[in-house]
Amino acid sequence: MENSAPKSSVIIMTGMHRSGTSLTASLLQKAGLQIGDRLMGSANGNVKGHFEDLDFVEFHQNVLQSQGISVAGWTEQQQIQVQAQYLASAQGLISDRAHLPIWGWKDPRTTLFLDFWLSLLPEAKYVFLYRSPWEVTDSLFRRGDVIFLNNPNFAVRQWCNYNQAILDFYQHHSEQCILIEISSVISNQNCLIDLIREKFGWELHSPESVYEPALFNANSDTYYRQALVTKFFPDAIDIYQQLQQCADIQPPILEAPPGIDLTCNSWILQDWIDLKQITKQKQQAEKQLAEINQQLETVKGELAQANQQVEAVRGEVAQANQQIEAVTRDRDRQIAELNDQSQQQLKKATTKFQQQLTQATTKFEQQIEELNNQSQQQLQIAQMEAQQLKLLIVAMESSKFWQLRRRWLDMRQKLNLSTMDTLYQNYLLSTQDSLAVSNVVAPAITVIDGIPVSDNPQYQKWLNKNYPKPAKLRKLKSLVTQLTYQPLISIIVPVYNAPESFLRQAIESVIEQVYENWELCLADDCSTNLNIRLILEEYALKDERIKVTFRAENGHICQTSNSALEIATGEYIALLDHDDLLPPHALATVVELLNQHPKADFIYSDEDKVDADNIHKDPFFKPDWCPDSFLARMYTCHLGVYRRSLVEEIGGFRVGFEGSQDYDLVLRITEKTENIYHIPDVLYHWRIHLQSTAADSNVKPYAEVAAQKAIAEALERRDEAAIVTPAKFPGVYTVRYKIRKTSLVSIIIPTKDLAEALEVCLKSIFSKTTYPDYEVIVIDNGSREAKTFKCFDYWQQQESDRFKVYKYDVPFNYSEINNYGVSKAEGDYLLFLNNDTEIITPDWIEGMVEQAQRKSIGAVGCLLLYPDNTIQHAGVVLGIGGVAGHSHKHLPLNQPGYISQAVSVNNYSAVTAACLMCRRSVFEEVGGFEAELAIAFNDVDFCLKIISHGYRNIYLPHVVLYHYESKSRGYENTPAKQARFAGEIKYMKQKWQKLCDRDPCYNPNLTKSYEDYSLNI
Incomplete structure (x- = not known):
């Protein structure tokens, strides 16, 4: 090492930790010594501050850490050898302070670097502070350092190591050193100032006292601790006595008191530690008790004040009661007088009203007759026009052109000509044109005998194609009689003042079932219409399978349903409202499934609505069981079939x-079973009339409140902390989960040039995101433009801790x-994001983490919008266009979509990786993205791998971004790209054919040609 002569006077203060170095440094700072501009603040055990120059502390810590030593300096090496690589840093620290006339620093770690600093500062002076081993050990125990709690003896060994190093250095360089016990400084702080003046010839002024007795602990058991150290650590006592002998000011030497029996050092120091911890706990408990007593006194005062207010209110109430009685007497007198006057006026008014009513009735009857005549004429004209239109339609459909058109469409479908061009443009099909086609009013459809009638031509086509005709029903009836398993099904019907015609139709629809092993359990809830009882008794006499119970008092639908459940004996129950209908094949279809899956506990089907004229409409084709979709809305509805024993187990x-x-x-x-099955067929007709929920969900507003309560209690049972709120649309609810732990989220953005798009994306992230712990990792895939690198540089300066760029050319x-x-990310959560996106909702990461943290969830997707605020992505549906398509593409924002699918949280088989989050553990478990899928379907394949590992994927409508769609990559517009794309389609179909054919989060009765949830006909 090269010596560097100081240009100013330097004092280095050091000693074993907890020996009073901070107190001494604060004293010398006030006396005029410059000890640094960047000092370590206060902490547990140093409430006044450490008075340590962080530049020297960090230098010592870096050297210690590079050699595998604790940054606190807990080591049994007496001197640390500093590698050459740190020399320049040390010299820089000295040169930065060379302009100061008198300066220095304080750091206990300096004790381990004395030889090193002597080589750089040969003229420096040293102030060594020491303190007795029992006092230092006690202070360390009180501070609660873990290393000493686990190894009490190590505290004494550290004291020995530090102070032996001080002794060795002092003995060789005593003329440059002051050795003093902290008690001497405490008793007379000017003694140190005087000693520096005498020994070093430096003038420092005498400051005001900096010592606070409360900050130096000296309990009454000092002699007992000294005895412990004397008995079990004689080497510490030897060192301490040498320090006392060498000290520039001689303090008294304490002797161990006689009569203390000490036999074991392994437990006695541990007891010392335990005593310190118990003392600390006692102090905390006493503080809490004082606070509680203070709160109790406050509450007592408030209670006394409240009692006074109660007494005052009681007096006011008594006075008010007297006034009420007086007013009541006066009111009764006035009412009696008014009744007499009213009777006279009523007689006069009644006579006059009868005269006016007679005149008005005569005039009204004349007007009705005139309107009837006009209506008959208009009806005749409309019937003639309708007949002409029907003839025109028949002529069109009979023409050769129409027949050739049908053949041409069939040929296009077989040759796959209708979809490949669109697939080349975007592998998730755009439905802008198809939506227009699918919404064109179709020509009228001929109604077939035995098939329900619909006012929707598309649904009528579906009914004609799928509803069983009489011949098929006869065949089905014969088939079910041969089934091995024929369970009794109890149909539960709560009845209250049902429209008589609808009630009869409901009962008849059960009697007409082709499966005959059923019982109909009707419970009347004290209907005020006496005919209801007569109708029920009539049917009970006609068919012994019909059971009826009449409740003694009205109890609403839950108690009434339980009354019907009490008379049920079937292995399964099915729920039917008193005005709804079952198609004749409903129970037979259920029993067919039970023969395939006899352990089924819960079965539900699709449904439609039927009006007062038995016109069918609004078919509801549902997904298979999707737990998170179900938390957003009740979609299983009707027909619902349940194992009776399970219903009774949960209390009905x-x-x-x-x-x-x-x-x-x-x-x-x-919550009790996973044996849940969905039948994708309309097995229930929900009646629409003025008082039914089917007509208007606002008819029963209490149902919304009850639904929210049911969801909240379910989440509580499942130990999932969450808040349930109604969405903007009736019957839809949003569940927001509490984030259990705020962990790092790594946002991964691939990019290649397009700095403008990337800038929009990054600016929206950093300016809007409210989640506190995230990093942005940009993967540069061969950018060449200068403005792209300028964008990188800007954000690396603005967000140096959060923004990183890695080249992957x-x-x-x-x-x-x-x-x-x-591989470059450090987060527990991975968020894959396209560079052509823009954040809209500030809590977007919170919303995704809420779901991604749940053990059942794999991939989390969001709502992506085109710039015109129409939907680009609201989940991915398998099978559309052969592989996959985006749900509700081009639907305007805030439109609910099919069964409110676009505005509610839903499970999907896949979500787009334009914005996708998952836990790192899930990503690693499934093996990440498939490298064989370079461009298309890699996100779909990733999501399907997640499903195959038992997780669910989920779409969140409340996390919203703009997506400008594939700007970096462009379109499939070259033969090479198209060949590659065709290979990726083949890969997906070979690997995931079963799911592409039947997406469990979709319904086979819905189209795979468009993305608008129109019917498959």
């Missing part, structure tokens, strides 16, 4: 959930780029 229907009793029932049942492969990005 719960009072207090009226209007959403089925929702609450399914939430509880699905290989031919574009989305999977490999993102996999590389993961």
Whole structure:
């Protein structure tokens, strides 16, 4: 090492930790010594501050850490050898302070570097502070350092090591050193100032006292601790006595008191530690007790004040009661007088009204007759026009052109000509044109005998194609009689003042079932319409399978359903409202499934609505069981079939959930079983009339409140902390989960040039994001433009702790780029984001972490919008266009979509990786993105791998971004790209054919040609 002669006077203060070096440094600072501009602040055990120059502290810590030594300096090496690489840093520290006339620093770690600093500052002076081993050990124990709690003896050994180093140095350089015990400084702080003046010839002024007795602990057991150290650590006592002998000011030497029996050092120091911890706990407990007593006194005062107010209110109430009695007497007198006057006026008014009513009735009857005549004429004209239009349609459909058109469409479909061009433009099909086609009013459809009638031509086509005709029903009836398993199904029907015609139709629809092993359990809830009782008794006499119970008092739908459940004996129950209908094949279809899956506990089907004229409409084609979709809305609805023993096990229907009793029932049942099956067929017709929920969900507003309560209680049972709020649309709810732990989120963004798009993306992240712990990792895939690198440089300066860029210059492969990005990420959560996106909702990361943290969830996706505020992505549906398409593409923002799918949290088989989050552990478990899928479908493949590992994927409508879609990559507009794209389609179909054919989060009765949830006909 090269010596560097100081240009100013230097004092180095050091000693074993807890020996009073901080007190001494504060004293010398006030006396005029410059000890640094950047000092370590206060902490546990140093409430006044450490008075340590952080530049020297960090230098010592870096050297210690490089040699595998604790940064606190806990080591049994007496001197640390400093590598050459740190020499320049040390010299820089000295040169930065060379302009100061008198300066220095304080750091206990300096004790381990005395020889090193002597080589650089040969003229420096040293102030060594020491303190007795029992006092230092006691102070360390009170501070609670873990290293000493686990190894008490190590505290004494550290004292020995530090002070032996001080002794060795002092003995060789005593003329440059002052050795003093802290007690001498405390008793007379000017003694140190005088000693520096005498020994070093430096003038320092005498400051005011800096010593506070409360900050130096000296308990009454000093002699007992001294005895411990004397008995078990004689080498410490030897060193201490040498320090006392060499000290520039001689303090008294304490002797161990006689009569103390000490036999073991392994437990006695541990007891010392335990005593310190108990003392600390006692102090905390006493503080808490004082606070509680203070709160108690406050509450007592408030209670006394409240009692006074209660007495005052009681007096006011008594006075008010007297006034009420007086007013009541006066009111009764006035009412009697008014009654007499009213009777006379009523007689006069009645006579006059009868005269006016007679005149008005005569005039009204004349007007009705005139309107009837006009209506008959208009009806005849409309019927003639309708007949002409029907003839025109028949002529069109009979023409050769129409027949050739049908053949041409069939040929296009077989040759796949209708989809490949669009696939080349965007592998998730755009439906801008297809939406227009699918919404064109179709020509009228001929109604077939035995098939329900619909006012929707598209649904009528579906009914004609799928509803069983009489011949098929006869065949089905014969088939079910041959099934091995024919369970009794109890149909539960709560009845209250049902429209008589609808009630009869409901009962008849059960009697007409082709499966005959059923019982109909009707419970009347004290209907005020006496005909209801007569109708029920009539049917009970006609068919012994029909059971009826009449409740003694009105109890609403839950108690009434339980009354029907009490008379049920079937292995399964099915729920039917008193005005709804079952198609004749409903129970037979259920029993067919039970023969395939006899352990089924809960079965639900698709449904439609039927009006007062038995016109069918609004088919509801549902996904298979999706637990998170179900938390957003009750979608299983009707027909619902449940194992009776399971329903009874959970206590049947719960009072207090009226209007959403089925929702609450399914939430509880699905917590008990995973044997849940969906039949994708319309097996229930929900009646629409003025008082029904089917017509308007606002008819029963209490149902919304009950549904929210049912969801909240389900989450509480499942130990998932969350808040449930109603969404903007009726019957839809949003569950927001509490984030259990705020962990690092790594946002991975592949890019290649397009600095403008990337700048929009990054600016929106850093300016809007409210989540506190995230990093942004940009993977540069061969950028060449200067403005791109300028963008990188800007954000590296603005967000140096959060923003990183890694170069990965290989031919574009989305999977490999993102996999590389993961290798550079440090977060527990991975968020894959396209460079052509823009954040809209500030809490976007919170929303995604809420779901990603759940053990059942794999990938989390969000709502992506085009710049015109139409939907670009709201989940991915498998099978559209052959592989996959985006749900509700081009639907305007804030439109609910099919069954409110676009505005509610839903499970999907896949979500786009334009914005996708998952836990790192899930990513690693499934093996990341498939490198063989360079461009298309890699996110779909990734999501399907996640599903195959038992997780669910989820879409969040409340996390919203703009997506300008594939700006970096462009379109599939070359033969090479198209060939590669065709290979990726083939890969997906070979690997995931079953899921592409039947997406469990979709319904086979919905189209795979468009993305608008229109019917598959």
